[in-house]
């Protein structure tokens with residue numbers, strides 16, 4: 001484990017959260033970015049896990065943990081394993097991995113909705129509390145990435161520890177959450193997508209009453225530590241709370257979901273990661289002597305289902321599907337580009353997705369990564385969370401997709417654009433898609449982690465090496 005206390009002292013002098021004058025920004029070298037990213041991750045380390053942000057997200061989040069581990073693997077693979085293990089300690093007996101694992105040292109008033117709200121029934125002695133909903137299954141990908149950074153007997157032991165847990169998580173999603181039997185996993189809450197207030201959910205959410213009454217006696221924490229204009233509206237938040245209460249009060253059951261629950265949606269990013277996880281599991285299986293074939297079969301089946309169910313030929317991208325109505329969301333959201341990460345995608349789909357990413361709607365260019373929503377949409381909002389801003393994790397995934405399909409020039413353009421953004425603005429949670437200004441939380445863990453990963457491919461200091 002790296003020396004966190006030394007790092008804590010060191011970061012005091014690093015201006016991670018302040019934006020220096022423009023002249024200095026362009027002078028930040030890759031080594032500066034590397035130092036600063038390490039400092040963010042060290043500052044956000046809490047006993048046995050990394051928090052996404054000290055202010056907004058003081059517990060451990062599920063898909064954040066996967067992206068964070070990918071970055072940690074570049075500087076300290078032991079810590080990467082440790083971090084991801086702490087998430088899986090809260091895995092439910094049915095295989096689901098909670099979207100938040102709560103730190104018992106954080107007071108209930110410091111995050112809403114905290115453990116008192118979720119009232120998870122299956123507490124196991126010695127295991128941390130979590131929520132009853134999930135997030136996109138990016139963890140198998142992370143496990144394989146960590147292994148690749150530092151293979152060897154200890155890493156193989158880690159693969160053996162994670163493999164059955166990852167398989168259980170996939171089984172839960174592929175069986176309990178396949179609400180229609182069409183081979184895709186459904187989400188039962190926008191928080192499960194990780195893209196909480198994306199316009200992708202608007203059509204399905206219209207069926208959920210925005211009863212502000214559910215917020216009475218409950219205090220949003222996010223708006224106390226971040227600008228309200230950058231966060232989901234109260235109407236959306238009321239729907240989020242109502243859906244969480246309904247799922248909780250139904251005992252977190254998944255039977256008859258489409259008939260019982262108001263929000264049951266198939267998300268292209270969630271399912272693309274579900275298939276990508278099977279590809280990663282196939283590789284892991286090959287190392288530990290398990291059967292890769294079963295995972296490759298599952299990956300192919302999910303990929304086909306994504307393509308059959310979620311493709312819209314009119315828009316040249318994938319769309320979320322409301323299981324209750326059978327309709328595709330009309331919104332063009334970046335979640336519909338992420339299936340580009342899938343190896344088995346037909347070439348015409350790949351060409352269409354790349355064209356859509358490069359179009360005026362998403363604006364992939366040398367100067368800016370891809371926005372989270374169609375820039376030409378009437379309700380495009382450059383600062384509100386997932387309704388316009390640029391996010392590094394999604395662009396990191398898109399870059400993987402570009403590389404997967406041989407679009408190496410565009411992949412390099414995207415890498416440069418991401419690095420330029422953090423060079424100018426710092427490790428923010430998300431970025432204004434026109435000015436590049438940082439928005440949301442400063443010193444955000446996955447932004448720092450994924451930049452470490454990008455830097456680690458090239459000119460950055462070596463893994464675990466001294467930074468000076």
Ligand code: DGY
Pocket residue numbers: 099112191196222
């Ligand atoms: C939040 O706290 O806003 C999260 O995105 C919900 O998981």
